Amino acid sequence: MALSKTQILAELVSILPRHCIISDEETQRPYECDGLSVYCEMPLVVVLPESVSQVQSVIRLCHQYGIPLVARGAGTGLCAGAMPHAEGIVLSLAKFNRILEIDPDARTARVQPGVRNLAITEAAEDYDLYYAPDPSSQIACTIGGNIAENSGGVHCLKYGLTIHNILAFDMLTAEGELVTIGHEGLDSPGYDLLSLLIGSEGMLGVVTEITVKLLPKPEKAQVVMAAFDDIEIAGEAVAGVIAAGIIPGGLEMMDSYAIQAAEEYCHAGYPTDAEALLLCEIDGTTEEVQEHVDRVEALFHQLGAITVRTSRNEAERMLLWKGRKSAFPAVGRISPDYYCMDGTIPRSRLAYVLKRMNEMSAHYGLRVANVFHAGDGNLHPLILFDANVPGELEKTEEFGGKILELCVEVGGCITGEHGVGVEKLKQMHAQFSEEELAQFHRVKDAFDSRGILNPGKGIPLLKRCQEYRSIESAK
Amino acid sequence: MALSKTQILAELVSILPRHCIISDEETQRPYECDGLSVYCEMPLVVVLPESVSQVQSVIRLCHQYGIPLVARGAGTGLCAGAMPHAEGIVLSLAKFNRILEIDPDARTARVQPGVRNLAITEAAEDYDLYYAPDPSSQIACTIGGNIAENSGGVHCLKYGLTIHNILAFDMLTAEGELVTIGHEGLDSPGYDLLSLLIGSEGMLGVVTEITVKLLPKPEKAQVVMAAFDDIEIAGEAVAGVIAAGIIPGGLEMMDSYAIQAAEEYCHAGYPTDAEALLLCEIDGTTEEVQEHVDRVEALFHQLGAITVRTSRNEAERMLLWKGRKSAFPAVGRISPDYYCMDGTIPRSRLAYVLKRMNEMSAHYGLRVANVFHAGDGNLHPLILFDANVPGELEKTEEFGGKILELCVEVGGCITGEHGVGVEKLKQMHAQFSEEELAQFHRVKDAFDSRGILNPGKGIPLLKRCQEYRSIESAK
Numbered sequence: 001m002a003l004s005k006t007q008i009l010a011e012l013v014s015i016l017p018r019h020c021i022i023s024d025e026e027t028q029r030p031y032e033c034d035g036l037s038v039y040c041e042m043p044l045v046v047v048l049p050e051s052v053s054q055v056q057s058v059i060r061l062c063h064q065y066g067i068p069l070v071a072r073g074a075g076t077g078l079c080a081g082a083m084p085h086a087e088g089i090v091l092s093l094a095k096f097n098r099i100l101e102i103d104p105d106a107r108t109a110r111v112q113p114g115v116r117n118l119a120i121t122e123a124a125e126d127y128d129l130y131y132a133p134d135p136s137s138q139i140a141c142t143i144g145g146n147i148a149e150n151s152g153g154v155h156c157l158k159y160g161l162t163i164h165n166i167l168a169f170d171m172l173t174a175e176g177e178l179v180t181i182g183h184e185g186l187d188s189p190g191y192d193l194l195s196l197l198i199g200s201e202g203m204l205g206v207v208t209e210i211t212v213k214l215l216p217k218p219e220k221a222q223v224v225m226a227a228f229d230d231i232e233i234a235g236e237a238v239a240g241v242i243a244a245g246i247i248p249g250g251l252e253m254m255d256s257y258a259i260q261a262a263e264e265y266c267h268a269g270y271p272t273d274a275e276a277l278l279l280c281e282i283d284g285t286t287e288e289v290q291e292h293v294d295r296v297e298a299l300f301h302q303l304g305a306i307t308v309r310t311s312r313n314e315a316e317r318m319l320l321w322k323g324r325k326s327a328f329p330a331v332g333r334i335s336p337d338y339y340c341m342d343g344t345i346p347r348s349r350l351a352y353v354l355k356r357m358n359e360m361s362a363h364y365g366l367r368v369a370n371v372f373h374a375g376d377g378n379l380h381p382l383i384l385f386d387a388n389v390p391g392e393l394e395k396t397e398e399f400g401g402k403i404l405e406l407c408v409e410v411g412g413c414i415t416g417e418h419g420v421g422v423e424k425l426k427q428m429h430a431q432f433s434e435e436e437l438a439q440f441h442r443v444k445d446a447f448d449s450r451g452i453l454n455p456g457k458g459i460p461l462l463k464r465c466q467e468y469r470s471i472e473s474a475k
Numbered sequence: 476m477a478l479s480k481t482q483i484l485a486e487l488v489s490i491l492p493r494h495c496i497i498s499d500e501e502t503q504r505p506y507e508c509d510g511l512s513v514y515c516e517m518p519l520v521v522v523l524p525e526s527v528s529q530v531q532s533v534i535r536l537c538h539q540y541g542i543p544l545v546a547r548g549a550g551t552g553l554c555a556g557a558m559p560h561a562e563g564i565v566l567s568l569a570k571f572n573r574i575l576e577i578d579p580d581a582r583t584a585r586v587q588p589g590v591r592n593l594a595i596t597e598a599a600e601d602y603d604l605y606y607a608p609d610p611s612s613q614i615a616c617t618i619g620g621n622i623a624e625n626s627g628g629v630h631c632l633k634y635g636l637t638i639h640n641i642l643a644f645d646m647l648t649a650e651g652e653l654v655t656i657g658h659e660g661l662d663s664p665g666y667d668l669l670s671l672l673i674g675s676e677g678m679l680g681v682v683t684e685i686t687v688k689l690l691p692k693p694e695k696a697q698v699v700m701a702a703f704d705d706i707e708i709a710g711e712a713v714a715g716v717i718a719a720g721i722i723p724g725g726l727e728m729m730d731s732y733a734i735q736a737a738e739e740y741c742h743a744g745y746p747t748d749a750e751a752l753l754l755c756e757i758d759g760t761t762e763e764v765q766e767h768v769d770r771v772e773a774l775f776h777q778l779g780a781i782t783v784r785t786s787r788n789e790a791e792r793m794l795l796w797k798g799r800k801s802a803f804p805a806v807g808r809i810s811p812d813y814y815c816m817d818g819t820i821p822r823s824r825l826a827y828v829l830k831r832m833n834e835m836s837a838h839y840g841l842r843v844a845n846v847f848h849a850g851d852g853n854l855h856p857l858i859l860f861d862a863n864v865p866g867e868l869e870k871t872e873e874f875g876g877k878i879l880e881l882c883v884e885v886g887g888c889i890t891g892e893h894g895v896g897v898e899k900l901k902q903m904h905a906q907f908s909e910e911e912l913a914q915f916h917r918v919k920d921a922f923d924s925r926g927i928l929n930p931g932k933g934i935p936l937l938k939r940c941q942e943y944r945s946i947e948s949a950k
Contacts, residue, residue: 195670216720245691442921
């Protein structure tokens with residue numbers, strides 16, 4: 001039996017304090033979308049519980065009556081993974097914002113899911129430790145959201161994605177049972193549910209407490225900036241660094257649009273006539289950094305870089321990164337709107353993919369600025385468009401979809417670090433066979449047989465698969 | 476409808492060449508157990524198919540008639556994970572032993588599941604690459620078995636377990652559908668089935684082809700050996716190395732029994748009067764190794780090591796490792812039998828756990844030799860016993876079980892790298908709640924609803940949970 005909004009509110013009032021319930025449209029407005037605002041929906045109600053037992057009661061209510069439940073961190077995600085369900089409840093974990101313990105000997109932090117990513121590093125700083133994954137949104141995004149989307153960042157080339165930096169968490173199942181997943185040991189008996197749950201976009205459970213790994217701050221870090229007049233050679237330089245056995249802390253590439261926009265925006269000293277710019281951060285002990293910087297500089301010169309410059313101090317290093325880190329807002333200044341894509345390709349196919357993207361850009365008449373985590377093969381093409389021009393948004397979405405399919409075609413995949421959410425449901429059919437998608441659904445059923453947790457996200461319904469394939473083959 | 480052995484054989488003959496079927500007891504004998512020979516069982520039949528489509532036909536047969544199917548690599552596992560089922564088929568993947576491709580640019584190898592672990596490194600040597608996980612059995616064990624048990628090894632402290640070194644594989648589901656799991660990209664859309672399947676002990680699917688990561692061989696490696704007259708101080712030294720921000724290629728500890736046995740066996744030059752011996756391998760660039768060796772030596776001296784010696788060349792390095800690597804057979808010479816346990820604890824609890832193990836050793840009247848992957852907190856206590864003394868095997872198993880429960884008590888877990896198999900089913904109840912075990916069963920159902928794949932392993936039946944708890948609380 002489905003409950004009406006009034007009935008759901010009556011039930012919620014009996015399990016939550018009144019100030020934890022938002023039911024009027026105006027106050028709900030900030031929750032109608034996440035960072036991908038083109039997808040938005042008003043929920044029936046938003047709740048902000050203050051204790052695990054309150055969350056448990058909300059989940060049990062949803063389970064009992066089959067009410068869709070969308071858990072939400074800071075809402076900075078870029079794939080509409082936290083978009084509300086029109087018939088459902090948004091469960092904000094914003095009040096779970098406490099750092100419970102830092103253990104410098106074990107190098108772990110125990111935190112609540114609503115703690116901001118950067119706040120963990122700030123709290124660990126007294127011990128010269130930090131939490132490694134650093135999504136661009138790290139000032140705002142929460143660790144719970146990072147787990148939902150298996151977030152990455154500039155440093156994940158060397159230090160891994162969220163999945164490599166989480167040891168354990170407590171989770172409420174779709175039935176409202178509290179279970180502990182993972183532990184501080186090495187391997188885990190039983191199936192590896194920790195890995196399964198990280199990146200599952202809130203569709204398998206609701207995390208209530210997390211133990212993260214902390215790493216010692218590297219003794220030293222330097223950035224080598226190299227500019228190239230040919231983007232293919234820059235791609236070779238990326239492969240060359242990795243082939244030399246050097247794992248940089250970060251290895252980022254920007255193309256000419258992105259370089260120019262960033263330079264105008266924050267004067268990082270990027271050469272604006274370059275076709276491609278690499279930022280290669282080396283971190284480690286002083287000796288190690290010196291040796292690797294020398295080798296990286298030599299390699300870049302050898303490949304014909306038009307400029308090679310290495311930061312001599314922290315101020316210079318921060319300035320070189322500032323340009324890269326503000327590339328998105330910078331591109332926002334040269335175009336009314338932009339759509340940030342996320343896909344991954346084998347590093348060796350970089351040049352080919354860039355060429356194909358340029359062809360598509362000409363075909364659609366839409367400019368693309370490229371910012372990548374090049375070392376990982378993780379692309380972030382920014383398609384520039386104007387939503388006020390009729391049809392341009394639709395054209396942009398189609399172009400974006402084609403970029404993702406190109407990633408699959410060259411042996412890569414449709415996400416790097418942003419997740420599938422609502423945005424990439426269609427491309428899941430390009431990535432996976434019907435049998436593979438059916439297996440995902442069976443896993444979902446094993447955790448959430450009533451399908452209340454974040455319904456409609458991540459895994460497309462199978463009936464759409466045939467449809468998609470027949471449309472594609474007709475093209 | 477259950478088939479008789481004759482009926483099953485008749486079906487198999489129609490899908491496999493006759494030489495791929497072993498149905499007489501004598502030829503089946505080598506398949507009756509894996510490396511943990513105390514658990515053994517004769518299967519109905521053993522099959523050794525030669526193509527993926529033959530494997531597919533065998534699985535489909537099992538699925539149709541509900542016949543238990545136990546996939547098997549080299550059978551070197553130590554938890555009876557590959558023990559046959561009396562009513563079932565053993566599926567040996569021994570004939571899938573081809574290395575299909577080495578891609579030195581992408582640093583990957585594509586191999587069949589029956590390829591030996593060390594054979595991958597041997598094949599990659601021409602490119603100065605290697606496959607990192609190195610279980611003690613690496614000469615014999617197969618990559619398919621490594622995936623089943625998420626195997627580790629001496630080098631997994633720095634380079635990770637199997638799960639960190641596998642990019643993708645093809646797998647046949649319990650219905651016999653061929654699916655591809657994972658890819659060479661960074662993150663994966665959909666649920667992370669790759670991680671879920673690695674370590675799932677053949678209970679969720681049968682892997683038919685694997686893409687592994689290859690790493691560049693380190694430029695240099697040296698081993699620092701340090702002897703201590705107090706095992707607790709050796710434990711502190713382990714913590715000290717990690718706390719100094721050094722991640723050794725391997726960091727191993729042996730106690731006095733193990734030192735003496737190893738030294739007698741292969742004259743590695745270990746000081747036989749020591750209470751504990753550390754072997755700390757540093758690998759990397761020449762400069763990095765020099766710097767870290769200096770720091771590690773200084774740390775060991777500072778903590779009062781009675782001997783510190785560093786290998787000066789490859790011959791010395793290999794000799795120092797030879798003692799450690801032959802510790803198991805060496806212990807086999809000082810005792811008629813030994814039982815190798817595997818558990819993981821937080822590094823900080825090492826001294827406490829060793830003390831408690833010594834108390835238990837006195838209680839049971841059974842000696843224990845300790846060999847650990849100390850850097851990981853992964854213990855390998857070897858309980859020395861004599862199977863010909865009535866009751867001593869049972870006492871050994873009870874003692875072993877108590878060691879695993881101790882690991883759980885201090886916040887660790889019941890496996891390090893050996894898996895659960897049959898051996899640790901009982902301790903799964905110490906590790907997990909009933910709700911957590913129920914979730915494992917739901918995951919199993921999502922992959923293998925008929926329960927044909929390796930039944931009776933890994934995840935205990937729930938009805939035993941209550942029973943176990945009541946026995947334990949009555950003690």
